[in-house]
Amino acid sequence: MHLDNLYQEVILDHYKRPEYKGLGHDFQIAVHHVNPSCGDEITLHLRLDNNSLLQLTWDGVGCSISMASASVMAGLLNGKTIDQGQPILDAFLALMQSKGADAGDEEILDDAVAFSGVSKFPARIKCALLAWMAYKDAALQVQGISGARENV
Amino acid sequence: MATPSTQTINRRSMRLDAQELRKDFPIFQRTVRGGQRLIYLDSGATSQKPRVVIEEESNFYSLTNAAVHRGAHQLAEEATDAYEGARQIVADFLGAKLDEIIFTKNATESLNLLAYAFSNSEPSGRFHLKKQDRIVVTEMEHHANLIPWQQLAKRSGATLAWFSIDGQGRLDLSNIEEVITVNTKVVALTHQSNVLGTINPLTAIVKRAHEVGAIVILDACQSAPHLEIDVATLGVDFLAFSGHKSLGPTGVGVLWGRVDLLEQLPPFLYGGSMIETVTMAESTWAPPPRRFEAGVPNMAQAVGLGAALNYLNKIGLSRIHEHEMELTEQLLLGLSENSDVEIFGPNNLEMRGEVVSFGLANIHPHDLGQYLDSRGIAVRTGHHCAWPLNRRLGVNATTRASLYLYNDSLDIDALIEGVRGAQLYFGAR
Numbered sequence A: 001m002h003l004d005n006l007y008q009e010v011i012l013d014h015y016k017r018p019e020y021k022g023l024g025h026d027f028q029i030a031v032h033h034v035n036p037s038c039g040d041e042i043t044l045h046l047r048l049d050n051n052s053l054l055q056l057t058w059d060g061v062g063c064s065i066s067m068a069s070a071s072v073m074a075g076l077l078n079g080k081t082i083d084q085g086q087p088i089l090d091a092f093l094a095l096m097q098s099k100g101a102d103a104g105d106e107e108i109l110d111d112a113v114a115f116s117g118v119s120k121f122p123a124r125i126k127c128a129l130l131a132w133m134a135y136k137d138a139a140l141q142v143q144g145i146s147g148a149r150e151n152v
Numbered sequence B: 001m002a003t004p005s006t007q008t009i010n011r012r013s014m015r016l017d018a019q020e021l022r023k024d025f026p027i028f029q030r031t032v033r034g035g036q037r038l039i040y041l042d043s044g045a046t047s048q049k050p051r052v053v054i055e056e057e058s059n060f061y062s063l064t065n066a067a068v069h070r071g072a073h074q075l076a077e078e079a080t081d082a083y084e085g086a087r088q089i090v091a092d093f094l095g096a097k098l099d100e101i102i103f104t105k106n107a108t109e110s111l112n113l114l115a116y117a118f119s120n121s122e123p124s125g126r127f128h129l130k131k132q133d134r135i136v137v138t139e140m141e142h143h144a145n146l147i148p149w150q151q152l153a154k155r156s157g158a159t160l161a162w163f164s165i166d167g168q169g170r171l172d173l174s175n176i177e178e179v180i181t182v183n184t185k186v187v188a189l190t191h192q193s194n195v196l197g198t199i200n201p202l203t204a205i206v207k208r209a210h211e212v213g214a215i216v217i218l219d220a221c222q223s224a225p226h227l228e229i230d231v232a233t234l235g236v237d238f239l240a241f242s243g244h245k246s247l248g249p250t251g252v253g254v255l256w257g258r259v260d261l262l263e264q265l266p267p268f269l270y271g272g273s274m275i276e277t278v279t280m281a282e283s284t285w286a287p288p289p290r291r292f293e294a295g296v297p298n299m300a301q302a303v304g305l306g307a308a309l310n311y312l313n314k315i316g317l318s319r320i321h322e323h324e325m326e327l328t329e330q331l332l333l334g335l336s337e338n339s340d341v342e343i344f345g346p347n348n349l350e351m352r353g354e355v356v357s358f359g360l361a362n363i364h365p366h367d368l369g370q371y372l373d374s375r376g377i378a379v380r381t382g383h384h385c386a387w388p389l390n391r392r393l394g395v396n397a398t399t400r401a402s403l404y405l406y407n408d409s410l411d412i413d414a415l416i417e418g419v420r421g422a423q424l425y426f427g428a429r
């Protein structure tokens, strides 16, 4: 059944047992993104620890694709630097634009390759990207803060 | 005098045969998602089109195309006749006068036209709004009948107020005099909610609005395609509906206004066709409806809409409505047998139409919609352009089935089965 391409086990597992869900109180940047076409919402709390490693928590309401994507993303990015996160973000964006042609690089994307099927469902790409776009926004802001700090 | 038994027979023979009707709609010849029958339950978003409409629109281009109201040639004459003929069909459909019908591109434009025309009103004019004035809407409005008024309130300094809804998704009119105050100038509301299916009672609202001198604007997008409408009986002052939800083409909507009001209403779009005289410094306006139809209009689409309304008239809106209500009853019953389903909106047939929105425990509407799609069932999921209403209901999204004349009880069975299938698929049971 073609639907299984979309709803891979990994995705439904993350949807049912999301990781890093529940907003941390200690954060430098909070971003809130919505998908205006369907009403899905996500909030990210982001902080760079003393070693410049990402500490990321999230909360949101939405479909299995958007919520699982947030969970997978948080798992991939937590504990990495922003620079280390960049190729992961790039790889995920490329995967979403691949129209199903790309299976995704498991070395970089790990569980997130499960979203390769999503790219064949044009209406769902935005769901999968919701958290990642929020992260992209948050990463720019947190870099702004740390950039400003370095200039002091 | 007819005996009861022949009456029953007559009534039965009057019933719609949706399967037979579907043959009039070319789209039902195609299949979806790997050869499955198309089960189209999204007519509230846009209806499918019968062949006569597609042909009428196409014939306009093939046979009579020319700019209406211009040109001294035969084609211009025939095109004008076809376009004005469509206006007459719309007027008859609403029980209105010919010059009260304005063609727009959709209902959204009809409502914006009004709100901007109000803004263009002279301070001494009937439609001018100022700081002390009030605009009243409801919590169940589609964005198309909320944002134009919200923004008009911002532009004019007037206050925006609204009726809220009760637990059954009906308007709470208990405080009608506090909502429609003596300062109220505009009351804009939907006839039938595109989310809840609620049909709003108009009598008390129209009475109170007119008592305080307010203008009543009705969003009939979800009612005009399904219910017989007579503007005089409704008593409202303006009414908007969409061609594309009424079997007509996209790109055409309707604004009806009482002629005495349209005559006082300033234009919104300026340009060709809408003028009386023009000098380099000044212009005066044509009488309605042309004052509100600047530029070469959507002729082929208007003509297509005429064919659509003729098609609806031929079948009869009351038969269509009866057919839809039978299916709605089946749907409400079937869904309510599933304890994980929550229906938003009236759960009985009283003052409700053929739009049913619901939630399913542990399965997001978008996932349910995707699953149903895999079985050939087209529903709408999301906030249905009524975000404030969703907030009021305490949800981010719902799943909506909306019916029309070409649906039958097999479609309803498929949906109810499909919901159970989704529960198995996503393992929510």
Ligand SMILES: Cc1ncc(COP(=O)(O)O)c(C=O)c1O
Residues within 6 Å of the ligand: B044, B045, B106, B107, B108, B109, B142, B144, B145, B190, B192, B193, B194, B219, B221, B222, B241, B242, B243, B253, B385
């Ligand atoms: C209640 C209601 N009002 C307004 C609209 C907007 O109609 P249109 O697409 O013709 O602009 C819709 C359509 O979605 C609707 O359901």
